[in-house]
Amino acid sequence: MIYRFRVILDNDTEEDIFRDIEIRKTDTLEDFHNTITQSFGFDGTEMASFYVSDDEWNQGEEIALFDMSEGINTVRLMSETVLEDILNEEKTKLIYVYDFLSMWTFFVELAEIVEITEGTDYPNLMFVHGQIPTEAPEKSFEAEAFENFKDYDNDYDVNDYDNLDFDENWN
Template identity: 75%
Template sequence: MIYRFRVILDNDTDDDVFRDIEILETDSLEDLHNAITQSFGFDGLEMASFYISNDEWDQGEEISMFDVSEGHSSVRLMSETALNEVVHESQTKLIYVYDFLSMWTFLVELAEIVEQAEGTDYPNLMFVHGQIPDTAPEKSFEAENFDDYDEFDDDDDLNIDDYDNLDFDENWN
């Protein structure tokens, strides 16, 4: 079977930027990663991860390109994870983050499952809409406006070098 995905650049503008990609259901998430990076014109050399998502686009389990956990926990890898292991009719959404410095973020949704077309090579870029901007869209987070927090006031005269007046026990252990 063939999975048809719509991959949408997550941005806060009115400009829609997306790609429709067909890929074999048994291909790996790494294959989908390669198809996404090529379809948006990236070189594919930056770190990336997929996150399983729910209907509200909440970020769930990470599936990474490389295991950077240093043995502290088991990490699912893109190259070892088939698409049909994480995406199916009842689980259709993934979040894809490319280049953790720029944080290019894409919403990936399974739109349709179809029969394989004879004579078509997969992955297949079906449709392109919009041009990707030169830089990743800025993300707006609710806690971004730190002026709302009065916890630290500039008039507190807190001097980090004045250890005698700090509120902690230096011999706690």
């Protein structure tokens, strides 16, 4: 069986930027990652992760390209995760983040499950719409009640060491 996806760049421009991709349901998320990076023109050398998502696009479990946890917390890896193990008719959404410095963010949705078409090589880039910008769209994060941070201002002058309650000989 073949999974058909629409991969949409999360941007605030007027133009939608997306790719429609077909891939075998038995391929890994690493295979899918490689297909996405190639279809959007990335070189594929940056870190990336998929996040399992619910219908409201809330970010869930991370599935990483590499394990950077240094053994502290085990991380699920793309190379060990098959598409059909995390996606089906009921669970259709992923968030994909490429290059954690630029934060290219994509909404990935399983649109259809179809039979293999003889003579078609998979993965298959079916449709391209829009050109990727030269820089990742800026993300705006809303801090809840940003003014409340002022509640923690105790009028300390960190340069006025004599008036700080600090024992310089603590050890």
